[in-house]
Amino acid sequence: MNNALVLFSGGQDSTTCLAYALQNFSYVETLGFDYGQRHVIELDQRAILRTKISALKPEWAARLGQDHTLDLSILGKISDTALTSEMDIKFNEAGLPNTFVPGRNLMFLTFAAALAYRRHVTHIIGGMCETDFSGYPDCRDDTIKAMQIAINLGMDQRFILHTPLMFLNKSDTWQMAEDIGGHALINIIQSDTHTCYLGERGALHDWGYGCGKCPACKLRSEGWLMYKNKLPA
Ligand code: ZN
Numbered sequence: 054m055n056n057a058l059v060l061f062s063g064g065q066d067s068t069t070c071l072a073y074a075l076q077n078f079s080y081v082e083t084l085g086f087d088y089g090q091r092h093v094i095e096l097d098q099r100a101i102l103r104t105k106i107s108a109l110k111p112e113w114a115a116r117l118g119q120d121h122t123l124d125l126s127i128l129g130k131i132s133d134t135a136l137t138s139e140m141d142i143k144f145n146e147a148g149l150p151n152t153f154v155p156g157r158n159l160m161f162l163t164f165a166a167a168l169a170y171r172r173h174v175t176h177i178i179g180g181m182c183e184t185d186f187s188g189y190p191d192c193r194d195d196t197i198k199a200m201q202i203a204i205n206l207g208m209d210q211r212f213i214l215h216t217p218l219m220f221l222n223k224s225d226t227w228q229m230a231e232d233i234g235g236h237a238l239i240n241i242i243q244s245d246t247h248t249c250y251l252g253e254r255g256a257l258h259d260w261g262y263g264c265g266k267c268p269a270c271k272l273r274s275e276g277w278l279m280y281k282n283k284l285p286a
Contacts, residue, residue: 055176056175058081058082058165059071060177060180062085063246064095065248065261068102069226069233070180070217071083072230072234074178075106075113076113078176079116084122084165085120086123086161086164087123087125088126088128089126089130090137091137091139092136092249092251093252094254095247095248098245098247100120101245103120106234106238119172125160128154134153134154135152142250142267152268153189156191158191159196159200162197163204166208169212170208178214182216182219182226184221194220217229223272224276224279226276227276243259243260247261248261249263249264249269250268250269250270251263253270260273260276
């Protein structure tokens with residue numbers, strides 16, 4: 054079955070994954086999570102992005118199926134992090150920022166698989182990335198591979214978890230979007246995706262909207278500069 058479910062938050066990475074899925078699979082559904090994130094604005098961008106991306110190519114429009122959103126607000130309630138409550142972003146001694154939401158990707162993948170089970174979808178696609186992973190242990194390749202085994206054993210299925218951005222940096226991710234959808238896709242990602250942890254969407258910079266100071270904005274803007282200037286990482 055050449056069908057896929059994309060974990061689609063409305064950020065740069067998951068939007069690139071959506072384009073990747075539309076290029077590589079014959080039928081694609083999307084899934085977003087409301088987990089009490091401060092940047093909940095990203096969820097509002099999802100419908101806009103789906104409409105604009107599917108309009109880029111007729112075959113993409115034909116392949117794009119249903120959208121789903123799941124309420125995982127319990128995650129925000131049990132976590133004490135700068136991503137889910139009003140506090141300054143800080144780093145612990147091991148370099149892990151307090152934007153890390155423990156269990157987030159583990160829960161996301163488990164719920165994605167539960168939905169994929171009901172929808173008879175085989176391939177699950179996520180934008181997890183080990184290169185620019187901000188120290189998040191649940192973005193590592195080994196974590197995702199372990200989840201694939203656990204989910205398949207626990208649900209007696211043969212889901213395949215794809216992470217096309219796993220070994221790319223943010224500059225490579227911009228380049229991948231250009232390779233898949235050209236400058237039309239780059240323009241959509243620039244103006245309609247949301248990355249900023251603080252939910253800031255005041256001024257449009259050439260790399261997109263955001264405060265320009267939080268770790269997510271820094272990664273995104275530095276990656277954009279590298280991509281634009283074709284600098285080696
Ligand atoms: Zn920001």
